[in-house]
Amino acid sequence: GESVGLHLPTLSVQEGDNSIINCAYSNSASDYFIWYKQESGKGPQFIIDIRSNMDKRQGQRVTVLLNKTVKHLSLQIAATQPGDSAVYFCAEQRNQAGTALIFGKGTTLSVSS
Amino acid sequence: DTGVSQDPRHKITKRGQNVTFRCDPISEHNRLYWYRQTLGQGPEFLTYFQNEAQLEKSRLLSDRFSAERPKGSFSTLEIQRTEQGDSAMYLCASSPGGARGAFFGQGTRLTVV
Numbered sequence A: 001g002e003s004v005g006l007h008l009p010t011l012s013v014q015e016g017d018n019s020i021i022n023c024a025y026s027n028s029a030s031d032y033f034i035w036y037k038q039e040s041g042k043g044p045q046f047i048i049d050i051r052s053n054m055d056k057r058q059g060q061r062v063t064v065l066l067n068k069t070v071k072h073l074s075l076q077i078a079a080t081q082p083g084d085s086a087v088y089f090c091a092e093q094r095n096q097a098g099t100a101l102i103f104g105k106g107t108t109l110s111v112s113s
Numbered sequence B: 001d002t003g004v005s006q007d008p009r010h011k012i013t014k015r016g017q018n019v020t021f022r023c024d025p026i027s028e029h030n031r032l033y034w035y036r037q038t039l040g041q042g043p044e045f046l047t048y049f050q051n052e053a054q055l056e057k058s059r060l061l062s063d064r065f066s067a068e069r070p071k072g073s074f075s076t077l078e079i080q081r082t083e084q085g086d087s088a089m090y091l092c093a094s095s096p097g098g099a100r101g102a103f104f105g106q107g108t109r110l111t112v113v
Helices: none
Strands: A004-006 A010-014 A019-025 A032-038 A045-051 A056-058 A062-067 A072-077 A086-093 A101-103 A107-112 B005-007 B010-013 B019-024 B031-037 B044-050 B053-057 B065-068 B075-079 B088-095 B108-112
Touching (some): A010 A019, A019 A086, A032 A072, A045 A056, A072 A086, A101 B044, B005 B088, B010 B019, B019 B108, B044 B065
Parallel strands (some): A010 A107, B010 B108
Antiparallel strands (some): A004 A019, A019 A072, A032 A045, A032 A086, A056 A062, A062 A072, A086 A101, A086 A107, B005 B019, B019 B075, B031 B044, B031 B088, B044 B053, B065 B075
């Protein structure tokens, strides 16, 4: 079936390092891809999104890269901080009308100082 | 705080009982979503409203589940005859018209004993 998933369930980095979290998707018809951060006991928090006609988008300390050829999405976090420790999910949105976001399983990022 | 509000935050119920959860979206967001999340998994889409109209329902939403958004503002999710497999975090999210992504509440954690 169609799904959005992540390559690695966990990622451990040192404070100050750059982190790269990966995601593979299967539905080439998706219009938007979105990264969410979820801390323990909280709901997912929007980080950054990218439209399918783009290949890169930058935010504050974060960059999302989209490779439609291999259906791959990544989130790069610069100068990772302990506060970045959380579970990260990529999600796809199948049209612009705001219908269901489809989430993958998530990558747990642990940042040690 | 004018974010998405969910009530209660935690609910423990005996198997077979009915439970109802409430979600208050961000003011003037016309789209409202319900998701379910179990430990270690990404949120799973349940249903979606645009104003008071329920436009999409997942196959996960069995006939024991019902959701309403009677006035296009707050929404309720009811689970009848709860089963242990219903134990999960139930997340509500909202978005304004035409927007991509969604803003999530803190969730209601349901435990069925």
